Amino acid sequence: ADPGEEGVERRLRLELKLLADVGLLGFPNVGKSTFISSVSRARPKVADYPFTTLVPNLGVVQLSDERNFVIADIPGLIEGASEGAGLGHQFLRHVERCRVLLHILDDTFTTGPERDPLTDFDVINRELAQYAPDLANTPQVVALNKSDALDPEQIDALKGEFAKRDVELFVMSAATREGTREVLERLWSHLVNARRA
Secondary structure (H helix, E strand, O other): OOOOOOOOOOOOOOOOOOOOOEEEEOOOOOOHHHHHHHHOOOOOOOOOOOOOOOOOEEEEEEOOOOOEEEEEEOOOOOOOHHHOOOOHHHHHHHHOOOOEEEEEEOOOHHHOOOOOHHHHHHHHHHHHHHHOHHHHHOOEEEEEOOHHHOOHHHHHHHHHHHHOOOOOEEEOEOOOOEOHHHHHHHHHHHHHHHHHO
């Protein structure tokens, strides 16, 4: 028998990060939970007050027998999230593991006069870059939600504004599922490219 030796004692802090193919970005109440519930069997809580989603929800999107991916509905993001505002760090740490991000925007009366899709887009991307510079390089699909509540001229104007930045703006309604298939197909094409890289 060998004499025993003094053991090693350590304090470890472990952080759990979700593993999902696609992460949903967006301010609170832009329709992320409605989207994941309409394209998968996930059933997150949906309500009309900020930070309805307090814990991440995962859903499996089935495009066909051989084409499926995991999508994560994560608590909404606000300005200052990279410094811990709102549920910032809880949100951002899960987004780090995603291969593609779906950035959902809203331009209905629910956003209020102080917000617009372009500003929201800039704010969230700035928070991503401040939290982890690599996140700014993660492929993004950008979708304007709640199209059923928007004027067609308003949609065309927003598409033009995003086109000036070389950003393709998809238009959808998660509630009616209109336009969601096109968004899912674009997400899939990014995932295929990410797997090849």
